[in-house]
Amino acid sequence: MARTIKNPKKAKRKNKGSKKGDGASTSSSVPTIQPRVWQPGVDELEEGEELQCDPSAYNSLHAFHIGWPCLSFDIVRDSLGSDRKDFPHTVYFVAGTQAEKASWNSIGVFKVSNISGKRRELVPKKSSEDDPDMDGESSDSDDSEDEEEGGSGAPVLQANSSFFRFLVIYHLRGLLLDLLYIVPFFSLEQLRKVAHHGCVNRIRAMGQNPHICASWADSGHVQVWDFSSHLNALAESETEGIQGSSVFNQAPLVNFRGHKDEGYAIDWSPVVVGRLATGDCKNCIHLWEPTSDSTWNVDPTPFIGHSASVEDLQWSPTEPHAFVSCSVDGTIAIWDIRMGKSPAASFKAHDADVNVISWNRQASCMLASGSDDGTFSIHDFRLLKDGNTVVAHFKYHKYPVTSIEWSPHEASTLAVSSSDNQLTIWDLSLEKDEEEEAEFKAQTKELVNAPQDLPPQLLFVHQGQKDLKELQWHAQIPGMIVSTAADGFNILMPSNIQSTLPSNGS
Secondary structure (H helix, E strand, C coil): CCCEEEHHHHHHHHCCCCCCCCCCCCCCHCCCCCCCCCCCCCCCCCEEEEEEECHHEEEEEEEEEECCCEEEEEEEECCCCCCCCCCCCEEEEEEEEEECCHHEEEEEEEEEEEEECCCCCCCCCCCCCCCHHCCCCCHCCCCCCCCHCCCCCCCCCEEEEEEEEEEEEEECCCCCCCCCEEEEEECCEEEEEEEECCCCEEEEECCCCCEEEEEEECCCCCEEEHHHHHHEEEEEEEECCCCCCCCCCCCCCEEEEECCCEEEEEECCCCCCCCEEEECCCEEEEEEECCCCCCCCCCCCCCCCCCCCEEEEEEEECCCCEEEEEEECCEEEEEEECCCCCCCCEEEECCCEEEEEEEECCCCCEEEECCCCCCCCEEEEHHHHCCCHHHEEECCCCCCEEEEEEECCCCCCCEEEECCCCEEECCCCCCHHHHHHHHHHHHHCCCCCCCCCCCCCEEEEECCCCECCCCCCCCCCCCCCEEEEEEEEEEECEEEEEEECCCCCC
């Protein structure tokens, strides 16, 4: 991140030595400050300094909220195409609120449409002094470019001008760094709310039948919902959208009360339609088997293999009977539902709580895990017999990892969110290349000087959200990530993520 003088007038007052006739003009008395890279969690802003960035850090960037904060959400698979390359985009969501009172909570089913953007150049052509978009005063000029390149304006959101977020971001690809973009904080119009008693700890839509969603409540109940009527209404709606003031009182298809405590772990099998697993804070995991399109049989006898809370679980992307779980006890367990109620294997994964896991759908031998101590690890199941599955371990984040997910399009790429208010994107196939860095510095004429201690696998750091909770890659739009935090949602498409994205003018 680059630092600059926040108020040039203050700099002028510090330079009172010049007199009339000495050849010095008022404008030339402002010192030229060489931009420096700002590292989140390491550097502090000094008095008179502010953070600035180039909007070219993103192909697309938008922010919105649906009222109460949402701890969890899911992107709903739609019928608009599996590999969408052209702006503007449309995305469907489900999300559960964290309201002040239990009776105020709801599950939001909503659509964000007209998401505009453009393909950016990875190497900046102009410095910040020459680029009017770098002044950080308004996003209007960049919005107009987005209109020309893909989309007719802002997403279909109800603008609320009293909310503006300073989205402080920098990204790295061959040491490319850009920062700070002022984006309107929007309020969504195309929203339908379904009443939900209690806060929603986690919510997941079934991949094969995306109108079927399962939610974990802080009351200890797991519920399965059919949101087909709401999704159909959103799909048929015009750009004015559906106002979200009313709340629908809808009964769930299933309301399971068999867990002994609340929980967070929940996942639909990507292989077997309707198969579900849920884990609670009392170390119990229950298996759900579908008996029809709208009914399930929940095994009352739980799977038990952890000594503490089950924090997350994931079904195998290829095997119908296998899933993994992680726990506060620091372990990861591998389960085969044909082999009884005990894990087939278990191993110590971190020295602290294991908060989240993600099973790589492009390389099914790889699992990522994120810990309460801020570290995350990459595990290779092929090394189980050797006793140590860790093939990579990263200590970049200084606070708990809250979400981790492999890219659905690149086997070596994953995204991580943390309580340090950073969302980071990593490419594990990268290694430090001195020759490439020298070539890039020559292209940018030394305008970019990256810190030497950053991991070469770090591609991008997104900031600006407070108390990040969860992130999701969009499986049908390569390069798009959505994140939720205490102050709302962000939709971002970093310009340096190497995937099949639309080119200029497409």
